[in-house]
Amino acid sequence: MTPSQALPAVLDRIDADLDKSLERLFAFLRIQSVSTDPAYAQHCREAAEFVSKDLASLGFETSVRPTGGHPVVVGKAPNGSGPRVLFYGHYDVQPVDPLDLWDAPPFEPRITTLPDGRKIIVARGACDDKGQVMTFIEACRAFKAVTGKLPLPITMMIEGEEECGSNHLFGFVKDNAAELRQDLALVCDTSMWDPATPLITTSLRGLVYEEVRLTCADRDLHSGIFGGAAQNPLRVLSKILAGLHDDNGRVTLPGFYDGIRELPADIKQDLAGLNLTAEDFLAPVGLKAPAGEKDRMLIEQIATRPTAEINGIIGGYTGEGAKTVIPSHAMAKVSFRLVGGQHPDKIREAFRAFVRSRLPVDCKVEFASFGTAPAVEVPFDSPALAKARAALAAEWGRKALTVGEGGSIPIVADFKNVLGMDTIMVGFALDDDRVHSPNEKYDLTSFHKGTRSWARILAAMAE
């Protein structure tokens, strides 16, 4: 019996086992695995042991591996044929403060019902990431129960420091590359488009972050004496930064858009169909109009197009009242969100050349780099992506979107750059899940249909 043939029975098993699967999730949620606070180190270890034991019960060969911080759980189940996948998630959770804003204790999970009738699981970590991780594990469990084995070779890597920067994971992945390198990575730590529409995150923007320091005179000057003749670094800086965008919102760095591929027509049409409006996306933060490239949809501006942003400027007198100073120094922090095809090093050099070419006599510049990371993209013609989309569509009765995410998930970039794997990011979080906030929740539907979704995805990939 192939995994596809077994799928109907696996899905029935998931339905029948829902109450017990919730009990298992609740046991996981009761562990206070707050990773940022050293006082909770023992709870983090307990969560790692919980995951390890659970995976062992499914036939994984597990180990709780030490790092410089909290341990990483690795589970290996090389059985079966088909592509080998690495599943990544994290067992650690955010701190719970402010505790008084919780309606019930954060580590006492419970099911409640929203006014609109949705049933929800409420607890710290209900969504991020314990609930999401368990959708995958429960799908594995159902396969094991129905077929006696997992549907394809799976390696699990569940870390305990995602909420405090994954500091030790990068080295861990590098040190264990041979063992962790599979054909494909799967991650369950992202969101749906809305409660009815599944979504696969197919790209993450990269980043170049630069600090620019300009110096003109060798001291601060009085504008009554030098005003009119002395070069002012704030004037130079304004001029340079003002030149970063043209009137159509395009970034003006030479070669900035080189190598960027247009989205396939059907994907672009899907995005257009979402009709993401400024009213939906910007109004909640007090804004009205998209400020990016004028010929791009809002969804493109935030997800699939590169940007240049001024993150900070300081120089001269910024206290109360007046001081007629012409400062010696001025500083800006400038960052670029990158998409596929852009080379971080080239963008950084283009930016530095852009600044240097605009420096007048009497203005010196120093740069500092605070990070360069390429974008991550799943090719739209990836067979795994096509299978995941079809599987999600079958479960949710609606086409699965493929959307880029505007920010970075550094470990996914490492999967590509260190391990050479693409990552399919599927998640069932919703915008109202209050992730990182009091009363974090996960819809029961996300948990239940999320589990069924992974069963379908695994069956499809095993083909």
Place this chain on the structure above:
Amino acid sequence: MTPSQALPAVLDRIDADLDKSLERLFAFLRIQSVSTDPAYAQHCREAAEFVSKDLASLGFETSVRPTGGHPVVVGKAPNGSGPRVLFYGHYDVQPVDPLDLWDAPPFEPRITTLPDGRKIIVARGACDDKGQVMTFIEACRAFKAVTGKLPLPITMMIEGEEECGSNHLFGFVKDNAAELRQDLALVCDTSMWDPATPLITTSLRGLVYEEVRLTCADRDLHSGIFGGAAQNPLRVLSKILAGLHDDNGRVTLPGFYDGIRELPADIKQDLAGLNLTAEDFLAPVGLKAPAGEKDRMLIEQIATRPTAEINGIIGGYTGEGAKTVIPSHAMAKVSFRLVGGQHPDKIREAFRAFVRSRLPVDCKVEFASFGTAPAVEVPFDSPALAKARAALAAEWGRKALTVGEGGSIPIVADFKNVLGMDTIMVGFALDDDRVHSPNEKYDLTSFHKGTRSWARILAAMAE
């Protein structure tokens, strides 16, 4: 005998009396009249009494008038015909720290000789302003000795808070306007062009100082989520500030240059003859090239042309390392140095309109004003100016320059605006006088020929 007829004898008397005039100056310099430090209040009072007593000995009707701070000495000698003048100076001095950098105690005045042979008077206040004030008083004393009276009606106003902001003087001038209003004001608190070239300061630039606060989103945003779509106030601010100057260094505010008169050709030629170079003026602060209006001489850029300066900018993340924030707010401080013909209120409104007209949707602005002051100018056709120039030329054997000063002297603006008087600013300070610093000095030549200069100016004005 007219003052002009008496002048040769008056000048002889000044020469003959030099030693005694130095003794009087030294007595004045020994008084520790540091105005910023309340511990020296009694010394300030003592200095006021010293001046009052000395003026009384010359026939002035004197009074030491209380203010909210240190007293103002007023002396009135309405005798004689001719234009009525108000002489302004100050008896207070700067603090002396760091004391260990003085070669001798700062309140023990002495004569020393520089390596180039110049004899100098060294003490705190030797130049600023006790030495300069005494050049005027000694000229008056010589007239009194030779002719038995002062050469024209003179009112003296010697204050004690110049070094700490003249806070109480503005109200004092307003409250005593009828008494202080004369035909012309004379001030001895400025510099020569160089040790051989006398200078009359004929204009002081005015000021408009604005703070601009921009707000876009109602909170700081994450550039991974909103980058590309959310308006960034630092980008808006850079664009606006970059637009304040054109490529030729001219300020672009509509109407900014309206009403400005060109310097008379002969005055401009005098300035050109000075050949003030970037090497002279900018190299000492580490700069090479004048950054102002390209078609203007350096001396014009700093003295007689208006400017726009960015005095400060702050917004977003300015700490160590990286933060991918799109800030909600950005702030800049911008000031304009004004020259004759420009109206501060119009410039302020032009600036605000300039900013408002460049605001995109989703960007709000608030302004704060930290001062508006018009420029002060002595008309080049003023008969008093012509007389002072001729008198200085006669004394120094060289044409007296008329140059504008780049900064403001607020009380001189008040003389014009509150009392309706022009001010002739003549001073004998030199660039190496170390004013406000340890080992402050005044050239013996400045003191001696300065006194002779005032005798000549007073004689000329009495005609």
